[in-house]
Amino acid sequence: xxxxxxxxxxxxxxxxxxxxxxxxxxxxxxxxxxxxxxxxxxxxxxxxxxxxxxxxxxxxxxxxxxxxxxxxxxxxxxxxxxxxxxxxxxxxxxxxxxxxxxxxxxxxxxxxxxxxxxxxxxxxxxxxxxxxxxxxxxxxxxxxxxxxxxxxxxxxxxxxxxxxxxxxxxxxxxxxxxxxxxxxxxxxxxxxxxxxxxxxxxxxxxxxxxxxxxxxxxxxxxxxxxxxxxxxxxxxxxxxxxxxxxxxxxxxxxxxxxxxxxxxxxxxxxxxxxxxxxxxxxxxxxxxxxxxxxxxxxxxxxxxxxxxxxxxxxxxxxxxxxxxxxxxxxxxxxxxxxxxxxxxxxxxxxxxxxxxxxxxxxxxxxxxxxxxxxxxxxxxxxxxxxxxxxxxxxxxxxxxxxxxxxxxxxxxxxxxxxxxxxxxxxxxxxxxxxxxxxxxxxxxxxxxxxxxxxxxxxxxxxxxxxxxxxxxxxxxxxxxxxxxxxxxxxxxxxxxxxxxxxxxxxxxxxxxxxxxxxxxxxxxxxxxxxxxxxxxxxxxxxxxxxxxxxxxxxxxxxxxxxxxxxxxxxxxxxxxxxxxxxxxxx
Amino acid sequence: xxxxxxxxxxxxxxxxxxxxxxxxxxxxxxxxxxxxxxxxxxxxxxxxxxxxxxxxxxxxxxxxxxxxxxxxxxxxxxxxxxxxxxxxxxxxxxxxxxxxxxxxxxxxxxxxxxxxxxxxxxxxxxxxxxxxxxxxxxxxxxxxxxxxxxxxxxxxxxxxxxxxxxxxxxxxxxxxxxxxxxxxxxxxxxxxxxxxxxxxxxxxxxxxxxxxxxxxxxxxxxxxxxxxxxxxxxxxxxxxxxx
Ligand SMILES: Cc1cc2nc3c(=O)[nH]c(=O)nc-3n(C[C@H](O)[C@H](O)[C@H](O)COP(=O)(O)O)c2cc1C
Ligand code: SF4
Ligand code: SF4
Ligand code: FES
Numbered sequence: 001x002x003x004x005x006x007x008x009x010x011x012x013x014x015x016x017x018x019x020x021x022x023x024x025x026x027x028x029x030x031x032x033x034x035x036x037x038x039x040x041x042x043x044x045x046x047x048x049x050x051x052x053x054x055x056x057x058x059x060x061x062x063x064x065x066x067x068x069x070x071x072x073x074x075x076x077x078x079x080x081x082x083x084x085x086x087x088x089x090x091x092x093x094x095x096x097x098x099x100x101x102x103x104x105x106x107x108x109x110x111x112x113x114x115x116x117x118x119x120x121x122x123x124x125x126x127x128x129x130x131x132x133x134x135x136x137x138x139x140x141x142x143x144x145x146x147x148x149x150x151x152x153x154x155x156x157x158x159x160x161x162x163x164x165x166x167x168x169x170x171x172x173x174x175x176x177x178x179x180x181x182x183x184x185x186x187x188x189x190x191x192x193x194x195x196x197x198x199x200x201x202x203x204x205x206x207x208x209x210x211x212x213x214x215x216x217x218x219x220x221x222x223x224x225x226x227x228x229x230x231x232x233x234x235x236x237x238x239x240x241x242x243x244x245x246x247x248x249x250x251x252x253x254x255x256x257x258x259x260x261x262x263x264x265x266x267x268x269x270x271x272x273x274x275x276x277x278x279x280x281x282x283x284x285x286x287x288x289x290x291x292x293x294x295x296x297x298x299x300x301x302x303x304x305x306x307x308x309x310x311x312x313x314x315x316x317x318x319x320x321x322x323x324x325x326x327x328x329x330x331x332x333x334x335x336x337x338x339x340x341x342x343x344x345x346x347x348x349x350x351x352x353x354x355x356x357x358x359x360x361x362x363x364x365x366x367x368x369x370x371x372x373x374x375x376x377x378x379x380x381x382x383x384x385x386x387x388x389x390x391x392x393x394x395x396x397x398x399x400x401x402x403x404x405x406x407x408x409x410x411x412x413x414x415x416x417x418x419x420x421x422x423x424x425x426x427x428x429x430x431x432x433x434x435x436x437x438x439x440x441x442x443x444x445x446x447x448x449x450x451x452x453x454x455x456x457x458x459x460x461x462x463x464x465x466x467x468x469x470x471x472x473x474x475x476x477x478x479x480x481x482x483x484x485x486x487x488x489x490x491x492x493x494x495x496x497x498x499x500x501x502x503x504x505x506x507x508x509x510x511x512x513x514x515x516x517x518x519x520x521x522x523x524x525x526x527x528x529x530x531x532x533x534x535x536x537x538x539x540x541x542x543x544x545x546x547x548x549x550x551x552x553x554x555x556x557x558x559x560x561x562x563x564x565x566x567x568x569x570x571x572x573x574x575x576x577x578x579x580x581x582x583x584x585x586x
Numbered sequence: 587x588x589x590x591x592x593x594x595x596x597x598x599x600x601x602x603x604x605x606x607x608x609x610x611x612x613x614x615x616x617x618x619x620x621x622x623x624x625x626x627x628x629x630x631x632x633x634x635x636x637x638x639x640x641x642x643x644x645x646x647x648x649x650x651x652x653x654x655x656x657x658x659x660x661x662x663x664x665x666x667x668x669x670x671x672x673x674x675x676x677x678x679x680x681x682x683x684x685x686x687x688x689x690x691x692x693x694x695x696x697x698x699x700x701x702x703x704x705x706x707x708x709x710x711x712x713x714x715x716x717x718x719x720x721x722x723x724x725x726x727x728x729x730x731x732x733x734x735x736x737x738x739x740x741x742x743x744x745x746x747x748x749x750x751x752x753x754x755x756x757x758x759x760x761x762x763x764x765x766x767x768x769x770x771x772x773x774x775x776x777x778x779x780x781x782x783x784x785x786x787x788x789x790x791x792x793x794x795x796x797x798x799x800x801x802x803x804x805x806x807x808x809x810x811x812x813x814x815x816x817x818x819x820x821x822x823x824x825x826x827x828x829x
Contacts (some may be wrong), residue, residue: 011672044754044767051756051765318758340633340651405710482736482755482762484634489677491761493711514658520673523646 012313013039013049013333017056018274025102026060045334052335052481054109054317055125055274062098062105064143067122071111071236072471073394074129075121080117083119083131084108091139104143110319110475111236112275113479115457116401117159124149125277128156148498156532157278161243162401165417166379167388169364174251177295179258179370184303192218192262195366198374199386200285204230204322204359205429205453206528210366213346213356218263220347220354221313227259227268227308228331228350228357232315232322234273235430236475237455240390241360243402244270245279249286249366253310255363257300258370259356260308268310269350271327272315283312298526318480323528326481337483338527359453361390380406385446389454393418396460411450412441420458423543424464432532435539465547469540470498476533487530490521494537501551505561508552515541594658596620596640603654608648610638613662619815620662621671621703623678623696623789624737625650628823630748632738635678637671637700672704680711681731681760683718684790689690690799691791693807697735699814718763723774726796727785732793734764747823752776752784764792783823 013035020031027050031127036043050056068076068084076084088095088106098105114120115130126149128139135156142152160260163170183191196211217225229252233241246253256268272279287310290296298307318336320326326336328350349355358366365387369377381387385407391414394400398419405414417421426444427435429452436443436450443450457470473495497514500506518534518541525531540547570576593600594609596618602613613620614627621796624635628692640649641661649662661667678697686692718731741764744752752773756765758778768775778785788794804810808817 029769043769044751047765047771048754048756051761052758054758057824082707187616255652320758335758340631342653407799477759480759482757482759485636485674485677485681485735488736488759488762489681489711492681492714493677496712516673520670524635524639524670524674526636526648 011047012311013041014053014314014316014330017046017050017053018314018316019033021056024060025063025065026057028058029126036455039333041333048335049333052318053274053315054529056316056343057550060098062093063106063146065124066104066106067109067112068106069110069112069114069120069122070108070471070474071115071235072114072459072468073400074117075471076108076110076119076121076131078119078132081133083133083136086133087140090137091143091371094546098424103146109275109317110234110479111238113239113242113273114159115237115239115392116162118324122275125274126157127159127275129159131272159242160220161246163243164401165391165403165405167406168377169248169368169388169390170402171360173248174254174364174367174371176254176293177251177301179367180261180295180301180303183258183261184301188218191258191370194374194534195262195369196570198369198377199381200362200365200369200377201363201385201447202359203365203389203453205235205432205451207447208449210358210362213358214262216257216346217354217356222347222353224267224351224353225260225263225265225266225282226350226353226355227263228324228327228345228355229256229270229363230322230324230327230357231270231276231278232273232319232327233360233452234319234322234479235432235455236472237392237427237430237457238453239392239394240402240454242276242279242392244360244364245276246281249283250290251364251367251449252360253287253290253296255358255365255367256310257308258294258367259358259363261306262522263354263356265356266271266307266309268411269310269331270310270312271321271331272312272314273321274315280312280314282507287312318431318481319475320481320527320529326527327357335481337481351557361454382408382444382446384448389445389452391445391452391456392454393456393458395458396420396423396463397458405445407446408444409443410442411436413454414445415441420460422461424457424461424463427451427457427459427468427536428455430457431475431536432529433535435543436537437543443520465500465505465544466502466551469536469547470495470502472536473498476529480529480533481527484524484526484530485510486521486524487526487533490517490525490530491533493517494521494534498537501548503561504551504553506548506552507555510552511541511545513549514548591656593656594654594660596660596662607654608755609640609652609654609658609660612654614819617819618662619818621650621668621700622650622818623700623735624739624773626739626787626823627744627821629739629742635735635737636674637822639670640667644828653739668704670722671700672706675700675704676708676710677693677707679709680713681716683715689733689791690794691733693802693809694731695791695809696789696814699715699809699817702809704816714760716760721766721773723772724778725774726780727773728794728796729764729766729773730765730792730794732792733790735790736762736764737789737828738827739787739789740784740793744782745789745793745824748782748784750777750782750784751775752778752782755779775782787829 036046051455119131120129200210201207321336325339330336347354477495521534601616604792631650633648638649654790721729
């Protein structure tokens with residue numbers, strides 16, 4: 001039986017399902033029913049949630065459950081080697097299928113945010129980084145010997161953060177309470193005015209004016225207001241929130257409390273991506289410390305009536321939950337399907353009430369601004385993009401890691417600093433962002449130029465860009481929430497079309513087809529995922545056409561692969577006619 | 587040319603709207619057809635099929651979930667938009683397993699009728715050939731997920747009109763599929779009845795009432811007599827209820 005008692009009454013549905021998944025290695029039907037009745041929600045809602053999030057399964061996973069990141073930076077394809085394949089052979093596992101004895105299951109998952117740490121995986125949800133053949137061989141042996149994770153070398157679970165450049169936010173730690181003290185001195189309207197004057201714009205990608213967002217939320221009628229921190233950080237190549245949560249969590253909570261003071265909220269949430277669950281104990285300790293310091297709870301810092309608390313809700317593997325309205329759905333214990341917008345979360349957010357959703361970095365910047373003033377913030381940056389931006393740099397460079405720059409820095413400067421030479425292309429903003437060719441390396445990192453939520457992927461000359469496009473296309477097809485037709489089907493078609501070209505079955509017409517398909521996905525989809533899913537294809541076709549055309553066959557080629565189509569029949573019948581092959585003339 | 591305080595303009599034609607109406611509501615009320623599959627007047631809109639995407643200035647928006655606002659200049663019946671609609675219809679065809687010639691719904695199917703309306707001549711995209719579960723457990727109702735286009739109409743009809751909440755959509759991306767809200771996941775264990783709106787609203791042949799196939803001869807079926815444009819301008823939930 002599941003050990004659940006009334007103490008779990010306020011537990012989050014995602015947390016309960018995580019506990020069940022841990023206990024049984026899957027979510028069995030009886031547990032779904034029990035959960036539905038305890039949470040007083042329809043069984044179909046629980047089943048839909050289980051089906052939606054990658055980290056829940058209805059079939060038992062292995063006692064050692066391994067998920068390799070498939071990101072272009074922290075993924076399992078390293079140089080010549082396919083680490084996933086190698087590892088599967090060592091343990092005699094088929095990817096995606098739990099070994100018959102239930103010992104181990106191995107699969108892949110979208111970027112786990114370890115891009116500066118080399119090839120990485122999650123084992124029972126815990127990241128292990130810096131993988132190579134030797135380390136994996138050791139891991140395989142530990143698994144065969146069924147050594148519990150607690151007895152594995154502790155150093156394997158260390159994730160060293162390297163900050164290569166510090167600017168406004170990373171130079172000095174915010175002294176706890178200073179931003180709030182200032183805000184109390186100034187009062188709500190003056191504090192809001194300071195945030196507005198600072199020109200702070202959202203760091204999560206879209207770049208919405210933060211002061212305006214807070215003001216709209218404050219002005220919206222509602223029974224309660226909520227502050228939500230978006231720590232879903234799912235964009236492949238982004239890991240700066242990982243660092244901020246690890247090293248600057250106190251400043252984050254101060255920024256959230258500041259927002260609560262301004263908008264009049266009593267409750268806040270941090271929506272933490274499931275891949276970062278290992279940060280949970282640290283975050284909880286930091287919350288407790290701030291409680292003890294009177295920086296959270298009732299009458300914060302003796303300010304009568306200013307009550308504010310923060311809960312952490314951990315996701316379960318779904319990139320789309322970074323989209324703010326999908327995130328709110330997930331907070332409400334539902335699948336992360338983006339809502340109809342408008343109305344926007346500032347007026348109709350969590351439980352239909354006015355809600356501010358901001359990125360981790362945005363809240364930290366806001367706390368610093370309150371403490372030091374808007375003029376201080378504007379000493380860095382450009383007119384459109386005030387302040388600094390924290391970049392997560394990875395890929396083909398000598399020094400991957402965290403770099404904080406004033407907005408306006410050129411791509412070339414960044415490349416020089418991180419030791420990237422012989423660069424073929426840079427992807428800013430992750431797969432959803434922009435692919436830059438060397439001709440554009442003079443462009444500046446800014447909202448109105450080369451924008452990025454933090455991801456900065458460097459691709460050297462030796463990289464096969466088509467493989468990168470296939471990787472990105474696979475990512476979007478896997479992460480599409482499935483709600484709307486153009487994205488659900490279109491991202492799959494894009495993935496298949498790129499595979500066809502790479503496998504030598506593409507003809508000239510397929511290039512037009514890619515364009516056509518990309519535009520439909522971009523223009524007809526429901527949310528930001530679909531709107532941006534084809535950006536990389538359109539950028540690639542425009543800036544690196546040879547990457548695609550090199551693979552095209554000069555004459556008409558069947559899209560369809562006879563061998564693939566006949567494979568299962570051949571397997572079943574145990575026969576393979578030499579005459580039944582098309583490609584003999586190749 | 588400017589539009590009035592309570593009017594919008596669709597393809598140059600000025601039409602009135604009342605506050606709270608979507609572009610779709612206003613258009614249908616004025617007899618302007620905007621292609622739609624997942625919308626059914628009288629049920630709350632969803633916005634998932636994306637057939638109804640129109641252009642307002644330089645942005646695209648789904649008419650069924652976008653509020654009408656004074657002065658909107660909307661493009662709807664343009665070659666570009668209809669081409670995109672055709673591509674989306676083709677996507678729906680290749681994603682499922684549509685057996686039109688032998689389907690019980692043929693001639694009464696909205697997906698098929700939409701294809702005719704948009705002049706679709708082939709599937710264009712490669713078929714997905716997905717394996718999807720069939721549920722024949724219910725004595726009177728068949729659920730064939732192969733033909734489901736994930737329009738969510740049965741979900742809303744069952745929840746908001748029948749008050750039974752029998753369906754939900756589960757799974758991400760192309761794994762999305764219709765589930766039944768019973769412990770067994772089977773329709774037989776639900777309270778679904780042939781008189782439910784959910785049993786009758788499916789635009790395609792995914793939810794079928796058993797022993798009723800091919801009752802109407804070719805030539806007299808819904809879309810033999812009318813186009814989807816004509817039916818689309820007439821439909822409303824209440825009316826559907828009493829037939
Ligand atoms: C598919 C998708 C994924 C997103 N992922 C994130 C994310 O991981 N973190 C984030 O802060 N914003 C993400 N966003 C942007 C959020 O919707 C939202 O704009 C942001 O959290 C607002 O905070 P900000 O104004 O501080 O940037 C994503 C948007 C989309 C469409
Ligand atoms: S665009 Fe993609 S992710 Fe967004 S709602 Fe549509 S299917 Fe879901
Ligand atoms: S069964 Fe029919 S009504 Fe229900 S979602 Fe599928 S296509 Fe729509
Ligand atoms: S009718 Fe509007 S999206 Fe389907």
